[in-house]
Amino acid sequence: MDVEIRHLRAFAAVARHRSFSRAAQELSITQPALSRTVAQLEATLGVRLLVRTSRRVEPTDAGTEFLQRAERVLASFDHALTVVRRLGVLRLGFSWLLPAPWAQRTIKDFESGTGASVTLTRTDDPLEALHRRTVDIAVVRGDVAGPEPLPTVRLFEEARFVVCSRESPLASRSHLDWDEVRHWRLIVNTVSGTTGPWSWPEASRPQDIVETANYDEWVETVAADRGVGVVPETARHRSPHPALRFVALTNAPPVPVSLVYLPDGPRALIRRFVDASLASVDS
Template sequence: MTAPTPASASGVELRHLRAFAAVARRRSFTQAAEELLITQPALSRTVAQLEMHLGVRLLDRSSRGVALTETGAEFLVHVERTLAAFEGALAAARGASTVRLGFSWLLPDPWAQRAIAGFERATGAQVELVRCDDPLDALDRQNVDVALVRGGRPVGSAVQTVHLYDEQRVAVHAREETEDGGREHVDAALRWQDAPEWTLVVNTASGTTGPWCWPDGNGPRRYVETANFDEWLESVAAGRGLGIAPNTAERRVHHPVLRFVPLTGAPPSPLRLAYRPETGTGSALLRRFLDAALEAAVTCTDAGQA
């Protein structure tokens, strides 16, 4: 493909931005076309028009797929913020009230159910659940108004957090096959202080346990990195290493190959809500959601369900 010819950006329309964002997210014209309910040729023409109007190449196309150029990656950040602001303006004009809650995996129960139900009853507004591999990144891009964050990783100075409660950690590993084709577990329990002996599978985007948990350098000597919860889960199931997760996973994950075992001496994993003070959702509405979230956290803690 030849480089786009510089032209006026005055012809850029919302449909161009939506088309580009869909392709950038999916890294595929085929999948993006299905998402937008248009034909692939029409989508290709729309993105090409955008590049022509801007006079830059946003995407690299090859037989291996689609990749963002350096300019395209920077442009995507602004496009997603623009689209989020546009949707927020439409919602405000319609009088709709919605708080978008970003989460990466397994909303903690029963906190989520109580917090959402309490907020919606009290305000008449709605909570939109947005599943994303990295909730903090979604918050930064303004794709969500508030993000559920697990573990003690730093969130950055521009983000404020509210602590809900702590989750207990458990260990998870693959069962070993027996001679008769069955599976049996390796350990009945594990100790946090034995971490240097582990090969630890880490979800680098939204995991609760990783190198940051051992700032003194006494953590595992070997790590297997994954980019999201599903990759983490299947890597542990494949026997590539040990996983550490909140006890919510033990209640909610049912995998024939995995076994959850107690982990003694492990520090608890904090559960927090992160938000940006300048969020596009009305600050009063966001505060009402935070209040409902904290109230639900108290009831879970009092009942011993946290």
């Protein structure tokens, strides 16, 4: 049997602690499993490395010599892992306004836990960016639809708000019902928007529609009082535009927020980012 890194870690932990129980706690394995691993190492080398008594565990002369060399090997191996992980980059695509504080917390935890870094890429169509492979994973609002199903992880939902110009008659309202929106001219971002005529049953859809091609065009069209828009709650907290007013929507379906990625992307980094994302949602 070949000597593996796990054998070196097991032996070094026992030799440092002079205890199988404390070493097992450090390595988060059971004491019997640790004992078997050390025994495998000794059998492979054909040398007794540790002397076990009822009270203590001591390295033999050979064990003391081997410990010094094993720790140098482990330090070099761990350094190599750290260097390589720091070279790892995960490209995160989004269309506009990443949800806060979820995004900041997730990125911080992911980078500190992996040593890799996250590159943020704003794109009008995150799903198209995935297929072009300019991003590895994307934050997508609304229903995820495309010519082929992609791995999707639903994170949470955001409430919807109506956005209007401060000059609009709607600006003085405290709230608006979802069913009332169809009576107003609706400004729609056709590329990355989360609300459009498709958001209502066909019989009760808004009929007066103004289409825009991106978030900036949408914002300025609403600010110019050409109609109203509907956005997730994140925009209410983070939009700095002085000409806009946000009005609460009642009975509106929430906007789902999901992570979407290609199945053949950097799997290890994607898995760790998804884990960090779900942990941030739960915290």
